[in-house]
Amino acid sequence: MTGPIELPIEDTIDLHSFQPGETASLITEYLFQVVAKAYKEVRIIHGKGAGVQRKIAHSILRQHPDVICFWDAPDRGSTLVRLKLLKTGRDASRNSKSPVRE
Secondary structure: OOOOOOOOOOEEEEEOOOOOOHHHHHHHHHHHHHHHHHOOOEEEEOOOOOOHHHHHHHHHHHHOOOOOEEEEEEOEEEEEEEEEEOOOOOOOOOOOOOOOOO
């Protein structure tokens, strides 16, 4: 068993090297990190294949309190995500429901 994998936090994450079973927790942690770094918009690259990674990503994004909206990029191989900018720390948005657009 291996320990946690550390990835640089950037405005794009590529899910190609991860198994679908890892996707939900990976995206959740990624969103936590990018919100903490005050990113306004990020891209999640999931690929065009069968759509498994895309469905998992969209399911997480639909429920995430720091996501304002998200949409498929024109290439359909990635999803763009608009995030809340928090003024008083990340817990400020935990009790609110964000509108989601697909």
